[in-house]
Amino acid sequence: MEQATTGHYPIERREGEIERLHIQSTAMAADCDIMLERIGVGGGWACLDLGCGPGGITALLSTRVGAGGRVVGLDADVAFLEHARVNAAPNIKFIAGNAYRTDLVAGNFDLVHMRFIASTAGEPEKLIREAMRLAKPGGILAMQEPDMASLNCYPPNASWDRLKAALQGAFSSAGTDICLARRLYELARLSGLTDVQYRPFLVGVRSQDPWVDYLPSTVESLRGTIVGRALLSEDELNLALAGCRTHLRNPNVVFTSYTVAQVWGRTPLAPRS
Numbered sequence: 385m386e387q388a389t390t391g392h393y394p395i396e397r398r399e400g401e402i403e404r405l406h407i408q409s410t411a412m413a414a415d416c417d418i419m420l421e422r423i424g425v426g427g428g429w430a431c432l433d434l435g436c437g438p439g440g441i442t443a444l445l446s447t448r449v450g451a452g453g454r455v456v457g458l459d460a461d462v463a464f465l466e467h468a469r470v471n472a473a474p475n476i477k478f479i480a481g482n483a484y485r486t487d488l489v490a491g492n493f494d495l496v497h498m499r500f501i502a503s504t505a506g507e508p509e510k511l512i513r514e515a516m517r518l519a520k521p522g523g524i525l526a527m528q529e530p531d532m533a534s535l536n537c538y539p540p541n542a543s544w545d546r547l548k549a550a551l552q553g554a555f556s557s558a559g560t561d562i563c564l565a566r567r568l569y570e571l572a573r574l575s576g577l578t579d580v581q582y583r584p585f586l587v588g589v590r591s592q593d594p595w596v597d598y599l600p601s602t603v604e605s606l607r608g609t610i611v612g613r614a615l616l617s618e619d620e621l622n623l624a625l626a627g628c629r630t631h632l633r634n635p636n637v638v639f640t641s642y643t644v645a646q647v648w649g650r651t652p653l654a655p656r657s
């Protein structure tokens with residue numbers, strides 16, 4: 385990954401990380417589309433997905449804005465962007481950059497969107513300031529961030545609990561807030577957005593669903609931080625991963641995902657004095 389000059393993103397781009405992010409995006413596509421519909425994203429819009437990873441929501445935006453619109457995906461990880469460019473629709477452009485300080489021209493987008501970057505890389509206020517700068521006056525800033533409280537499996541399982549605690553510990557030790565959903569609405573209002581909307585959702589997952597490996601695969605992408613910060617030893621981690629995966633193979637087991645808060649609002653028409 386290119387060194388980002390701001391943010392403390394602890395997730396590693398190990399083999400399997402691109403697939404992990406794609407499966408996550410697919411699991412959330414229907415809810416993301418509900419948000420885009422409520423915002424009214426339509427033909428001809430110019431949209432930016434900040435921290436888009438290997439695609440983020442750019443394909444959903446591309447379909448909505450059509451040939452007369454344009455979509456830009458920005459990320460610090462050039463390998464993610466290379467992947468994203470393969471088979472991308474002609475109205476999408478992917479660019480490398482630092483989401484906290486993009487060097488993009490101000491006021492050029494009808495919609496600026498960010499998902500899971502403020503919570504995983506930190507400094508949400510700084511990101512929001514940059515996103516608001518990039519939106520047109522009166523344009524829309526939309527954010528989607530998680531709250532891990534609802535990430536629970538039924539029946540409960542000790543290995544699941546260990547992995548969940550390690551995941552939360554890894555983000556706290558990186559100084560980031562994986563439960564940012566709880567503060568997102570307030571942050572949006574305090575940043576000066578108006579007509580701020582709030583739509584939380586979660587996803588139910590069964591053992592046969594593609595997203596079933598969410599918790600083990602995400603913890604694997606945090607292995608360096610988890611072991612490096614002694615949250616679990618390598619052996620403890622491997623044991624918990626195996627135990628959790630065995631549990632999730634039971635066809636009677638289900639889990640509820642983390643809650644995602646969708647928050648969006650309008651940027652001021654004129655700069656605040």
Ligand SMILES: C[S@@+](CC[C@H](N)C(=O)[O-])C[C@H]1O[C@@H](n2cnc3c(N)ncnc32)[C@H](O)[C@@H]1O
Nearest residue numbers: 388391393435436437440460461482483499505
């Ligand atoms: C959890 S991923 C989410 C990706 C995508 N938004 C999605 O929802 O599928 C967070 C993304 O933020 C990117 N990122 C982290 N720090 C960044 C920075 N300072 N500038 C740009 N991108 C950054 C990472 O490379 C990663 O692709």
